[in-house]
Amino acid sequence: MAELIAQGIESVPGCDARLRTVPAVSTVTEATEAEVPADGAPYVELSDLQQCAGLALGSPTRFGNMSSAMKYFWDGTAADWLSGSLAGKPSCVFTSTGSLHGGQESTLLSMMLPLIHHGMLFLGLPYTHAELMTTSSGGSPYGATHWSGMDGKQPLSGDTRTLAIALGKRLAETAVKLQGGK
Template sequence: MITDKEILVLYYSQHGATRQMAQLIARGIETIPGARARVRTVPKISAVCEATESAIPDNGAPYAELSDLEACAGLALGSPTRFGNMAGAMKHFWDGTSELWMKHALVGKPAALFTSSSSLHGGQESTLLSMMLPLLHHGMLITGIPYSEPELAATQSGGTPYGASHVAGLTSDMAISETEKKLCMALGRRLAQTALKLSS
């Protein structure tokens, strides 16, 4: 019996835009036969980097566990932009993955990234690049969006070769544009295709 390869879509979202992107990427993953998305999130943290939410979220995706990372065939990692970097909650999660690093559990697995910011020049690309750093330390293979995706050259809002992105607006109420949606789906498809090739 052949089982689908599971791609982990791991995100943090405060106002919902990054969560919507995660869902679009998961849809893109599941358009590829043999791939299945597992969507997970991380809890908020306090100013002293302690979890401030209950062990089970009130709604949305369950919280990620290290076993989700260890079992996945690939990873899509998403966070809103915080001054050109990933949100503290996501950084806190990755700071706790030394156990997997010691076991080389993520070496050779493909990864893709996505982010959302309130302004057009709000640090999307630096956030995507900085999110790559722990993944590179884990030995993951970074997958971006090539310019063979026509929306990448046509976008007037989010979308970069480093990963999918969205401009949410200063009040976080701007809908994800059709171009941004297509780029999220394309990133999910590309990640799933890469994971399947690497797993074969």
């Protein structure tokens, strides 16, 4: 889903997406993750937040909430909150879950909270996207969602793809407008 949102962002002239991830949270007091992930997107750094013109935040659904690793990351952003470095930047959220009614919307809401506390502007998906009314695989006015199935192998539907790309495009277009069309 992150790659589809990035595709939507990059469809807007002058916009580039930067994919990042958060390290897993250890259940013991010692670090268990390498400083650089073995594969996939690099770990996010606070400078990534400060440098971004907009932020698409995604997490798997964990009992109707964002993952503990994502929550742990946001718990470490107090300095950015105090400085207001994210205030006024547009943001959006997305999630995927293994069960059809697994708390997608409550997960999106849980991810909105730190963004709102940071003073970010929140963007959802308007019902001008007809897929919100026809999808049977996920999607919400709160953000893009995907039902991955219990085994995580449920493919992304056409509606999910369309909504994820639209969300990224909306984020980028808003960031451009807020920066005065630069």
